[in-house]
Amino acid sequence: MTAWRTDGGTAIDRGRPLAFTFDGRRIEGFSGDTVASALLAGGVSILGRSFKYHRPRGLWGAGVEEPNALVDIAGGMPNTRATQVPAEDGLAVRSVNAAPSAEKDRHAFLDAFSRFIPAAFYYKTFMFPDWHRFEPRIRAMAGLGTLDENVKAPAFAEQVNHHCDVLVVGAGPAGLLAARKAVRAGRRVVLSDDGRQAGGSLLFRAATVEGKPGAEWAADVAAELTRAGALVLAGTTAFGIYDHRLVGLNEKGEGGAPDRLWRVRAQSIVLATGAIERPLPFGNNDLPGVMSAEAALVYLRRFGVAAGRKVVVATNNGLAYETAEALAAAGADVTVVDHRADVAAPAGLRVLRGTSIVSAGGRNAVSSVRLSDGQVLEADAVLASGGFTPTVHLYCQAQGRLDWRDDILAFVPGRAVAGVEVAGAAAGDFGLPAELADGTGRSLGIVAAWPKPRARQRVWIDLQNDVTAKDVELAVRENFVSVEHLKRYTTLGMATDQGKTSNVNGLALVAELTGRRIPEVGTTTYRPPFTPVPFAAFAGARSGTRMNPLRRLPLEGEHRAAGAVFRDYGGWLRPAFYGAGAPDERIQAEAAAARAGVALFDGSPLGKIEVIGPDAAPFLDFIYYNTMSTLALGRCRYGFILTEAGIVYDDGVLVRLDEDRFVVSCSSSHVAGVHALLEEWRQDRFDRRRVFIHNATAEMATLTVTGPKSRALMEAVGFGAALDDAALPHMAVTAGVFEGVPVRIARVSFTGERSYEISVPADHAGALWARLGHAGAAFGATLLGLEALMILRAEKGYVVIGKDTDGTSRPMDFGLAAPLARKTVEFVGRRSLVTEDASRLDRRQFVGLEAVDGKGVLPTGAHGIERGEGGLRSTGYVTSSYFSPALQKPIALGLIERGLSRMGDVIELQHLRELRHARIVAPCAFDPEGGRLHA
The missing domain is CATH 3.30.70.1400 (Aminomethyltransferase beta-barrel domains)
Structure with missing residues (x-):
């Protein structure tokens, strides 16, 4: 490819030059260029490597349809289409799926083995002896771009909810006309387009609209819409239609700003999303230099870049002739190869009628083409036009159904969808709207040029995923003839472009191979997003504490003053332990003090x-x-x-x-x-x-007094009248008063000691906490953090849901089967407790574990193992493990298969290749009779 700059280019400002690097090479361009147009003008023919065979690939398209030119932009933009990234001074751009560069990729040798790795080869090859032996290497080679781990996600991405009467998607001639009609009718309008300038095809195709050049007319209409109060969103892609006409829009940020997510709810939607040009099938049609004819017209007229000097325009329709004439006028040597035999040639243009390209020649770029009549033409660019596929993705997401039109050889919207209208090329109308047409437009006039079976050379159907016509033939031979099966067997349409240029050609080949018509083959399901949307846009403000805000205790200030060290527990910022010194020593001391005397604990987050x-x-x-x-x-x-x-x-x-x-x-x-x-x-x-x-959780604070001296402290504070054991036994509740404020006192315990939970209005919690602390000094009261509390409850075998349970734990796994047998009324989950799975004898059950090997505390997460013919098998794992200060030995809890029936058994555990041994015991290791609760 010998691309070159012309004197034109309506999108670029030649007075503002810029430069960036691509794979370390300096590339010069102008403000208004995309990375793709600057690379093309700079003579870079190989922009990337194909996913599977690492074949050299150049530019095909000029927009969202681009399958080849994916690049990483330093600063946090991996896997980005070069056609959609504005060129900026100082950018560092790298090719993806290539090392060290796209031009010199060390994995290019894989193409030599292509005959041994056809479609679905991995399904068959890596089953023996074990898929897992191959998986690490395959995963290392898979993928395209590389995420820069040093780049942090934007701290904030704006999200906007918006309502309107009419949402128009696409600012081409049909979209602009629809928006103008709606505005003039007094309706609230939103117009979105993924381009930075309104106009669509009017920006690069010659047209006169209402007496004005097309681009000028588009700018005037956009200005009228803005003056009338319409919201015109440039650089904004509609990526999905959801229930109740909710449309997701991704507005691309400028100057390093994050993208903005729009959620637009419209009474009616107009889809003027245009159409995408299809490739032509011929041998080696993936060589750099083979480009979409319409894309070449975009680069010529918008960016002032001619795709080549010796150009072959291959077409089966009339719309490619504008590209041929424009390049010829710019000074290129142009030959048109037209499938159609009866076409009239424009004056001054060389046209070869009734013939087609059989194959392209060249190694790393196209250098010639061989025609079906035997001719060989020199060429440094082949501009192909195999017809146009209406962009019906959003229509189908709105539950629309497609019809096939033989006159344009394309799927078009079929049945009407309430509240959704499709206009322009998206509806199969490739000329100007009738109200705007001046009679000068070209007709499509298309003839079929589908892939044919048994081609001698490789004909590429899906350029990004390296799917060839032979791959499709293989799938059909192996009876994968359903379009959904074909997609998954060959990966046709599964690349990042989602088959925008490949699907219809693939369907046509399947139709030929199976003796069906294309509409009988059908299409795959269109799902959002239409193009990738950054995670930051979906996250919006939900990052860091905005994603999962930490909840704070009413007494946080008091805890900090007491030397608390805070940690996140279930979304609450709570004291883990108090005081300076080694954390383990402090935690052990707190737990021991609670057993020996009295401790104060802030349990305010408990649900109320x-x-x-x-x-x-x-x-x-x-x-x-x-x-x-x-x-x-x-x-x-x-x-x-x-x-x-x-x-x-x-x-x-x-x-x-x-x-x-x-x-x-x-x-x-x-x-x-x-x-x-x-x-x-x-x-x-x-x-x-x-x-x-x-x-009422946030309204009330809960302060806990626990330990053998807890009643004495409660009496000292003034609650003695409510503490009579006959009136307030364990698991009872009574009312009390503190400074004239009613409080609730519950005698419940999570420590195994006599305990009192005092629920007090949150705005009185500080005074009560201070009173407890002051009175507690006489009893040697200690402050109890969460870590010590976890030891105390583990000594008693009390469960922490989510720590000592997993996503399969049922009540019977804790020895609690009686309610299921005795309860006569329906309750949530009852039917699931009598299933075969719930009755399995090998379920993991909650037990205690006593280390018997003298090696100290068991590692949390260590797996119980059994040895068999197949090797090691996990029988459960340690859920909680601590050193008990009360018992002066390690204790642990776990979920172990058949644990409740295996009391006394010694099991083997493994953690990070270390073997341990433990005895299965009852979960309660301390005071199993429960006498301390009543002492």
């Missing part, structure tokens, strides 16, 4: 969801695995909440304050989830006038 109403009791019977309606007033009961699959979702204490008032005390990290679950079932199954739900 009130369920109120005449049907509250039966509602909670339905929600919980356990029966809750029999709970006495002023009493508490521990229970499980399950998913519909019978999996343990949460556990906790239910408190009954009155006949029709309960408090669900769920896990800190599950408050939002449990609240949503309660609301869902209330609305789905119960009378919403008889059950009411109020999440």
